[in-house]
Amino acid sequence: SAVISQKPSRDICQRGTSLTIQCQVDSQVTMMFWYRQQPGQSLTLIATANQGSEATYESGFVIDKFPISRPNLTFSTLTVSNMSPEDSSIYLCSVEGRASGTLYNEQFFGPGTRLTVL
Amino acid sequence: GENVEQHPSTLSVQEGDSAVIKCTYSDSASNYFPWYKQELGKRPQLIIDIRSNVGEKKDQRIAVTLNKTAKHFSLHITETQPEDSAVYFCAVRPPPGSARQLTFGSGTQLTVLP
Numbered sequence: 543s544a545v546i547s548q549k550p551s552r553d554i555c556q557r558g559t560s561l562t563i564q565c566q567v568d569s570q571v572t573m574m575f576w577y578r579q580q581p582g583q584s585l586t587l588i589a590t591a592n593q594g595s596e597a598t599y600e601s602g603f604v605i606d607k608f609p610i611s612r613p614n615l616t617f618s619t620l621t622v623s624n625m626s627p628e629d630s631s632i633y634l635c636s637v638e639g640r641a642s643g644t645l646y647n648e649q650f651f652g653p654g655t656r657l658t659v660l
Numbered sequence: 661g662e663n664v665e666q667h668p669s670t671l672s673v674q675e676g677d678s679a680v681i682k683c684t685y686s687d688s689a690s691n692y693f694p695w696y697k698q699e700l701g702k703r704p705q706l707i708i709d710i711r712s713n714v715g716e717k718k719d720q721r722i723a724v725t726l727n728k729t730a731k732h733f734s735l736h737i738t739e740t741q742p743e744d745s746a747v748y749f750c751a752v753r754p755p756p757g758s759a760r761q762l763t764f765g766s767g768t769q770l771t772v773l774p
Binding site: 575583584585586587590600634646648649650651652653654 | 692694696702703704705706709711749751753761762763764765766767
């Protein structure tokens with residue numbers, strides 16, 4: 543399976559500032575996603591990061607608040623802009639890739655970035 | 661869009677007993693149903709999945725069953741051990757040609773009591 547790393551692993555930020563989270567994959571992948579997981583909750587898709595074009599956002603998420611870049615097939619960034627305490631959450635990068643020994647694509651998650659906004 | 665419901669939200673079992681978690685979905689065209697295990701402070705890990713062309717899949721102590729007619733699928737864990745304690749999420753993915761993203765259930769906190 544793809545090895546996914548995220549930076550930073552955690553951060554504490556002040557209200558009104560922005561934080562950019564990086565996601566790096568050790569192999570080229572077609573599909574990359576960004577999820578949010580609020581404390582004790584399930585995973586909510588923010589957007590699909592499209593290589594070479596604008597990300598596709600889910601209902602309730604907008605580009606001005608969560609700008610996303612995808613410059614190539616192994617890297618993406620998510621920025622959380624003008625943060626408020628309600629943005630405190632874990633942000634997870636996810637990719638769709640083929641596990642060894644299988645014919646099908648599966649979805650794997652990065653380790654996550656734990657964000658606290660004061 | 662797809663709607664996924666997961667039950668129960670919490671489940672406690674004695675070590676050695678079985679645990680069953682069930683999910684229902686709304687889009688009859690969905691064709692891929694993975695289960696993820698998330699330990700505290702860790703990333704979700706894929707533990708088993710099933711595709712719509714089979715009714716059951718087993719991997720050692722875990723199994724997943726799919727009832728396409730009723731639009732539900734279940735995770736079965738036998739001979740539970742304390743290390744099985746975690747939050748389990750079901751997910752559903754629509755067929756090719758539509759959006760590729762997974763829709764997740766609300767999660768089940770499984771506690772295995774020693």
